[in-house]
Amino acid sequence: MSGARLTIVHVLAPAPVGGLERVVEALARGHSAAGHEVLVAAVVDRTGVPHPFLRSLTQAGVEVRELALPGRAYLRERAAIVDLCRRRHPHVVHTHGYRPDIVDASVARGLGIPIVTTVHGFTGGDWKNRLYEGLQRRAFRRFDAVVAVSRPLVEQLGRQGVPRERIHLVPNAWAGGSAPLSRAIARRALGLPADGIRLGWVGRLTREKGADVLVRALALLGDLPVTAAVLGAGPELDALREEAASLGVADRISWLGLVPDAGRLLGAFDLLVLSSRTEGTPIVLFEAMAAGVPIVAARVGGVPDVLGDNEAVLVAPDDPEALASAVRAVIGDPAQAKERAGAARRRLDLEFSPGPWLRRYEAVYRGAQREPERA
Numbered sequence: 001m002s003g004a005r006l007t008i009v010h011v012l013a014p015a016p017v018g019g020l021e022r023v024v025e026a027l028a029r030g031h032s033a034a035g036h037e038v039l040v041a042a043v044v045d046r047t048g049v050p051h052p053f054l055r056s057l058t059q060a061g062v063e064v065r066e067l068a069l070p071g072r073a074y075l076r077e078r079a080a081i082v083d084l085c086r087r088r089h090p091h092v093v094h095t096h097g098y099r100p101d102i103v104d105a106s107v108a109r110g111l112g113i114p115i116v117t118t119v120h121g122f123t124g125g126d127w128k129n130r131l132y133e134g135l136q137r138r139a140f141r142r143f144d145a146v147v148a149v150s151r152p153l154v155e156q157l158g159r160q161g162v163p164r165e166r167i168h169l170v171p172n173a174w175a176g177g178s179a180p181l182s183r184a185i186a187r188r189a190l191g192l193p194a195d196g197i198r199l200g201w202v203g204r205l206t207r208e209k210g211a212d213v214l215v216r217a218l219a220l221l222g223d224l225p226v227t228a229a230v231l232g233a234g235p236e237l238d239a240l241r242e243e244a245a246s247l248g249v250a251d252r253i254s255w256l257g258l259v260p261d262a263g264r265l266l267g268a269f270d271l272l273v274l275s276s277r278t279e280g281t282p283i284v285l286f287e288a289m290a291a292g293v294p295i296v297a298a299r300v301g302g303v304p305d306v307l308g309d310n311e312a313v314l315v316a317p318d319d320p321e322a323l324a325s326a327v328r329a330v331i332g333d334p335a336q337a338k339e340r341a342g343a344a345r346r347r348l349d350l351e352f353s354p355g356p357w358l359r360r361y362e363a364v365y366r367g368a369q370r371e372p373e374r375a
Helices: 021-034 052-059 074-088 097-109 127-140 151-159 183-190 211-218 239-247 263-267 281-289 322-334 334-351 356-368
Strands: 007-012 037-044 063-068 092-096 116-119 145-148 168-169 197-202 224-229 251-259 271-274 295-298 313-316
Touching: 007 074, 007 097, 021 037, 021 052, 021 074, 021 092, 021 116, 021 281, 021 356, 037 052, 037 097, 037 183, 037 251, 037 334, 052 063, 074 151, 092 356, 097 116, 097 127, 116 356, 127 251, 145 151, 145 271, 145 356, 151 168, 168 251, 197 211, 197 281, 211 224, 211 239, 211 322, 211 356, 271 281, 271 322, 281 334, 295 322, 295 334, 313 322, 322 334
Parallel strands: 007 037, 007 092, 037 063, 092 116, 116 145, 145 168, 197 224, 197 271, 224 251, 271 295, 295 313
Antiparallel strands: none
């Protein structure tokens, strides 16, 4: 620890799984282990079922506070944050996601507590989501520090009015995870056949994640014994199933839904496909690199900062033909694919270890404390 002990409060409204949640968990575990006082406050619906994200943190010895509230109970949520801050007197409040950024950060700021956010990316989507993201972008201008996880996000935030001196580029890191399972065991765990060439895709089934690009690419690979497994859930599932049926590939795709701790199962795949239209710094790439799985990924967001041509095959986004061609090339040259996967594993260890990443965030927190009062 490079300075006085910090009291850090993270606030988020966690999904069951996701990159944002993995980042918060890694920050909370890492800074707690470094001697800081860390509390994670999670806004959850009243379901009566312990949230898996909170269970994981509790098992790691991180203090958590579940703020169980019905949807849109924003005044009660703000009151809960006021109470938490007055009891804990944090040095910094770090919010994640548009709900905490919009609803909760200003509460801490009103109490004179520095506020920090991490921008993991923007998804667009329907009018409601675009409205929330617009409000979130406006809120960023009042934060003491805004962390962007990729270079394109830094430029985007600057164009949207966030003062450049308050934007910090801190790409995500790999804090490790469960040991990857062997191919045979991982396939059994997923209920997949032991033989055959299997592509893996992991993510939320929304337009920006581009699962439809994979579906269309698969239709161009009919001459190869290739199937795909999709790990994830989301509002696009029915439309994706219909598209797969219309293209004649429904029997070549397994829709496996949300899979806890999916990173340990990536060894089931001959190739991981990331077909997103937009990204920050995807944690699933780190998981695939750690598992030694060859990667084909769209060249978007922070992806090119994680992987180059020596470690993966990168393609243009929203281009099924380019994706299919890349998959075909990787399958056709397994020796080169293995070489790239090995290079990716070495780069993961060299450039994305958690120590420097945690120290960078600590520096952001300390710098936010020295920022002048914002108008």
